[in-house]
């Protein structure tokens with residue numbers, strides 16, 4: 001984790017409650033020398049009840065953004081409630097992977113000592129790019145080669161973990177690494193492969209306005225990295241007809 005140079009010296013304990021909730025959370029992060037980039041999960045630094053307060057803080061600041069955009073939110077019935085809606089959307093939907101702890105995942109021992117390749121996908125990917133906060137939409141495929149010591153997790157949990165990692169402002173290269181790290185930590189497989197193919201609305205909706213391009217990237221670890229035949233098996237399973 002990065003060391004933060006701007007860590008405050010000491011704050012009197014009774015100063016904290018008077019701070020805005022986002023300043024309080026930031027203070028805890030800085031004090032713990034914890035990184036808080038857009039795609040970091042900071043749930044361990046949020047106390048019970050503070051998420052609602054944070055939504056209110058974001059709403060308040062979004063009102064100021066709309067004001068700066070010279071939109072008359074007092075008289076315009078369409079935007080009167082936009083700050084509240086967008087704040088709720090950011091905190092509890094689009095970026096909830098920053099604020100909520102990881103989904104509960106039951107891990108089962110691999111009693112049958114399964115050691116065949118498993119492919120899970122396509123899993124729907126919904127994220128937002130860190131640069132413009134535009135949508136990223138695509139698919140992910142996960143390949144797992146378990147060994148006798150691996151943990152098995154329920155199939156739906158692959159999609160839940162993927163959604164948790166993607167529900168943050170991301171760049172695709174870092175998102176796929178975070179997803180692979182999380183799966184590796186939980187499953188401890190002999191090999192892990194993750195492929196993500198996604199379209200980036202910052203390229204369609206604005207900027208270069210290229211309608212069809214998409215980005216595909218992959219992470220290959222362990223046996224998938226060492227063994228070209230295994231890699232080919234995974235890639236051919238991904239291309240099963242009908243997908």
Ligand SMILES: Nc1nc2c(ncn2[C@@H]2O[C@H](COP(=O)(O)OP(=O)(O)OP(=O)(O)O)[C@@H](O)[C@H]2O)c(=O)[nH]1
Nearest residue numbers: 129130131132170171172173200202203206207208
């Ligand atoms: N590597 C990478 N780039 C991304 C991702 N999502 C968006 N981008 C790109 O990141 C760049 C953002 O930085 P800049 O080039 O400074 O942005 P900009 O000047 O608005 O660029 P344009 O989009 O070309 O108008 C854009 O080219 C985006 O297309 C991603 O997941 N990975």
